[in-house]
Amino acid sequence: MLTTRRAFLSCPVVLAAGMAAAVAAAPFRFALTPVFLDNDAAVLSALRAALAHGLTSDVELVQRRTYQEITGALLDGSVDAAWTCGYPFLEHRNALTILGAPVWRGKPRYQSYLIVADDDPATGLSDLAGGIHAFSDPDSNSGFLVTASDLAGIGQTPDTYFSRTIFTYGHRNVVRAVAGGLARSGSVDGYVWETLAEAEPDLTARTRVIARSEWLGFPPFVARGDRLSEAGVAACRATLLALGRNAPGREALRLLRLDGVTPAGPALYDGIARRMSAIRVLR
């Protein structure tokens, strides 16, 4: 990376001209995952506008169904940056780097919620054995890892503890599955549940939070580490960190119910790393 940066700095004129041509030719591809309300066209539009404000090239938002697909696209260069989860970031921490961490309710952290239907008498994970449980994604921290690691703590796995597990590939889908009675319980991103409670109160009203995890690192914006010096990626990082300072960025943050984006390092995700260790031990 240093080599690249040095080469870039030593040949500013040539590279700048070449990059400008490349940037003008290819749009900046930014990948999204179901970590937030990816079904909301207004949010997508606002986010694209906010990124385009700081980038000189066109912005293409790329939506994929799973974290695995997003991570794969990041690693093979199909996309330039992504908003993913702390869990897949840590799994590929050697290849990926953090562009910034969203700030929600004053801090770059969030919780995982364990939810049941509003008329379910369960009060905790221990009451849910033998039921159907909805996860978001096997690579999601809040939508899988937290509950899986809690079960690992009692020597169980989701497959042994629950009668059946369902992956819905979307935190909103987890809430739908539990609210509709398809699953008895679900593991959901606390930020998404709280945001849904404002946007779709009828949906969340049919669920009840029975357990909250500790505060963990908020799903970060990441890019491949070796591309951080690229103008587009660098501009993307600068744009993300400056979202609160321009109108399109503020509109995107307002719709996302976020306060801003802050620089962050891997240490923010130590809590997730600990949970990863817990299930790794069980495996």
Place this chain on the structure above:
Amino acid sequence: MRLAWFRNLPVTVRVPLVVAGLMIVLGLVASQGVLAVLGSLQDARLREITRLHVEGLSVALGPFVPRQDVWEVYDVLDRAQRATDGQRLLLTLVADDQGRVLAATDPRRAPVGSAIAPFTVDAAAPEAVRMTGQRVLRIAAPLVYQDRNVGQIVTELDVTDLLQERRRVGHWLLVGNVAATALLGLAGWLVVARLLRPIGILVEAMGAETGVPHAIPDSRMPRGDPGLVRLFRTYNAMAAAAEARAEAERRLAARERFVSLGRLSSSLAHEINNPLGGLMNSADTIASYAHRPEVVREAAGLIQRGLSHLRDVSRAILDQNRLDRAQQPLCPEDLDDLRLLFGPEAASSAQSLDWRVAADAAALGRHPAAPVRQILLNLLLNAGAAAGRSGHVALDVRSGPDGLHLVVADSGPGLSTDDLARLMASGPVPPGGGVGLRLVHDLVTGLGGEIRHARSSERTAIEVVLPTAGGADA
């Protein structure tokens, strides 16, 4: 028998009623047809909805069912139901090839992993589904993916709206048909009544109420229809002919009275002439023996009896023809008059006369004198003519519970067919012969009575029964 009241209605009422009735039947048949078509259309619509629903779900769910992807199956079902706002699709559930529920739009009713069997009870195949009157219909169909049966789809359809539509259409059809039928029935009634108006005029002119046909005036003649105009003119011609015939019969009847008297005149002349000889002798005796009071008294007695007899004969003749006796009640003296009138006729033919009057004055008084006298005189004269010389004629007058019975019998050869037709029937008078018997028939008919004819043992008996006005005789 039950339709007797209907048959008694005038044709101008019956025909419009029949037209209105036929229109009601037509309305009912048409309504039934519309409802049947609506039912088949709804069934076809239901089958189309079901087919599209099942085919759509098969396409959408095909890849997920073999993979047992519960969430994707649920997501498809949930979105499909939201697309219809849950109004038609009450419940849809999908099972794998083992009959275990993968997902349902209402997982609480059909939990994941439960058996689908209870939900297939009474379920119909999509191509066989039809409206049964139930508000919820259940359909079961195999889920085919890549030509392989990978599972099963069961759907509960809410057809309340279709049932309501059917009920609503039936209701409006009923209301509309009742109104249309009433309107058409009324219009049909008016049109047919108008068409039949000439028939009504004809019926009225034929004497529906009075029994006497009369000609139709030009002002009431139908306009425009040559056939009807011809019919009316023909009728008028027939009515004029009937009137002329009735007038002729009236004249004949009047003449018959004088004919009867004419026939009596010779015998009456004898009746008058015989005492005249005695009277003349008595007058001579008085003239010759005026000085002998006992002889004068005897002769005066003879004169008195002779004059008395002459007075009775002349009174009887006068009574027979007096118009002011037309409404007088019958009395025993009327029968005596008849005997007085007919007796000489019988005597002149050396006929034996059996004269029996068993009815008292009260029973006789309930009947008018003039027509009864005319009836009896005609029958007696007819019987006397039929009995011939040295024959036998009998009169029997008695009162019965059903009225006054007048029986005139004779020992003659019996009435001819033509005479019987004149006496008993109301048809045209056969040519030839007199009108005396027809006069009897008309008088008896006019009094509401009846005539019976019996012929046995060379004896002909004509019995006239006259009902008593105001009740039977005591």
